[in-house]
Amino acid sequence: MTAWRLWPRGLRARLLLAFVLTTVLVAAAAGAASAGSASSSLVDAAQQRLTKTVTDQLGALTSQLDYPPDQDALDRLRSALGPDTLVTYAALRSENGTASRLATEALHTEVRSRQRLVTQRLSVDGVPWLVIGTPIVITALDGTRTPSGIEVYSAHDLTGVRQQTDALTRAAAIAAAATLPLSILLALLAAGGVLRPVRQLRDTARRLARGDLGARTEPKGADELAELTMTVNDMAESVQTSMTTMERMRNDAKRFAADVSHELRTPLSTLTAVVEVLATTADGMEPDARESAQLAITETHRLVNLVEDLMGISQFDAGTAQLRLEEFDVADAVRRCLRARAWLGEVELEAPDGIRLLADRRRFDVIVANLVGNALRHGAQPVRVRVSTSAARVFVEVTDHGPGLSEEVLPHVFDRFYKADTGRARTPGNGLGLAIAKENARAHGGELDADDIPGAGARFVLELPRNPEAR
Known part of the structure; x- marks a missing residue:
């Protein structure tokens, strides 16, 4: 876990570290191999030189x-061969030094x-020797070779050779260390070449996330990054086309609703006048006719309310809804509303x-x-309205003791034309009331939230600033 935490998380840092480590390790391995080969060559050359010297002597x-030699002969031979020499013959020995x-x-x-x-090569007390x-x-005279029984052992200090090999090792280490700045420079260049397209793609993705659907990255080269760039561009083009189509359809739908609502106002005004006359004469009608008249009156009022709500929604969609601010007592x-x-x-x-607002x-x-x-309409008694305030906000809380808002209904409760019970198509209301309420709250710089109180029912909380002009 500790080693994982020490490993850098950024892609640039990981590339730099991996490149530098690889370069240094390769340089160190090459230096160590060359130093080892040179050291082995030095030792072999020293051994061959010393061996030839002894055989020549x-x-x-x-x-x-x-033959056979006596002690004096062995001493003369040992003296001629130099220090650290041992000469033996049967039980006779002539020696000096450490041989x-x-x-x-x-x-x-x-x-x-x-x-x-x-x-034989060995080390005694840290000193290398060749024996x-x-x-x-x-x-x-006829070329026959016969052992004389004389044995010669000559020891040679290899400290000088070791010093040379140590110097080679140090030189290899210095050379490996000298590659570090160069490897860092090369790593920076390589990381820049790899990460530049990645950063461009990141910037393009951020622009797309902020809503700039025209953001694109120009592909360069023919490698995997260029293919990824083209894929991202194709995706952005597809998203832009889809969003443009959806926006056009949404605008067409808003315009259609506004136009239809506007066109219906005049005939509905006439129809409302007729219905009001019909309402005054309904009591004198036959039961079947009176029931039909009452149904016509009810549906006409519903249609008028729907048109009024549609026109209100279209004002919010078009951004033309205006506030006529006045100060009044909330209670x-x-x-008055109730x-x-x-x-x-x-x-x-x-x-x-x-409480003034x-x-x-x-x-x-x-x-x-x-x-x-x-x-x-949808809750149950008792229905409560509670008004409260803070230093800068006014709260109006409406609660009921009905079935409440289920997890499926709650996310859609402010959606337009949404009804929790789709089978109750003839219930009062048109599914726009809560959407209009939320739009009006936002127009004041406030908010309207809904939640479910377990065992109590639904709760709606309206929050408005005391002075929307001070936002």
């Missing part, structure tokens, strides 16, 4: 020996058994006097009427 001295200590029993055994020159062991062979405005619709006896009102009184009345009417 012995070649010049063996012809002067008497007798360095020449192991295994080396002695191998020299006697193989009757040829044998070398050369060789038998002296007597060569007769008085709510009472009294005008004969709801005072059906609604419990908790509204202290003295600067708002469009007509639109405020529409909001309260739609909320209370919705509670009375």
Whole structure:
């Protein structure tokens, strides 16, 4: 977990780190391999040189020996070969320096058994040594070679060779370290080349997310990034086409609703006048005729309300809805709204006097009427309206004790023409009341929210600023 946290998260940082690590590791591996090869060559060359020196010396001295040799002969041979030399013959030994200590029993055994020159490298107390062991062979005039029984062991200090190999290793390490700045520079160039198209795609995606559907990135090259760029451009083109089509259809639908509503106002005004005359004479009609007349009157009023609501919605869609602000007492405005619709006896009102609000009184009345009417139609008694205030806001809360708002209904409760019970097509209302209430609340800089109170019913909370001009 700790190593994962230390690993950089940014793509640029990961590319840089991976490139630098790869370059340094390759340089270090190459340096170590070359240093090792050079060190091995140095040691082999030193061993060959020392071995040749010993064999040349012995070649010049063996012809002067008497066989079998005595102690004096062994001493002369050992002295001629130099320091750190051991010469043995049967029980006789002539030695100086460290040769007798360095020449192991295994080396002695191998020299006697193989009757040829044998070398051994070892380290004693941190000092590297090369021990050369060789038998002296007597060569007769006819070329016959006979072991003389004399064995020579010569030890040579390889400290100088080790110092040379250490110097090579240090040089390789310095060379690997010297590649670090260059690798960082190359990594920056490579990361820039890789990440530049990625950043351009990111910027394009951000512009698309902000609503700039014309944002595009020009593809460069023919690699995978160019293919990704073309794919993103194709996606953006498809989204732009779809959004343009949807926007045109939405505007056409809004324009159609506004035009139809406007065109229906005049004939509906005439029809309303006729219906009012019909209402005054309905009591004198036969029962069947009176029922038909009442149905015509009811449906005409519904149609008039629908047209009025459609015209109100079209004003919000077109951005032409205007507020006529005036200061009024909120409790008085709510009472007037309930009294005008004969709801005072059906609604419990908790509204202290003295709460002043600067708002469009007509639109405020529409909001309260739609909320209370919705509670009375779809909820159950008691229906309560509670007015409260804070330093800068006014709250109007409408609650009922009906079935409440289910999880399926709640997200759509303010949608236009939405009805929770699709089978009740003839229920009062046209599905626009709550949508109009929310639009009016937003026009004041306020908000209208709905939620479900478990065991109590639905609750709608209207929140308006005391002074919308101070927003």
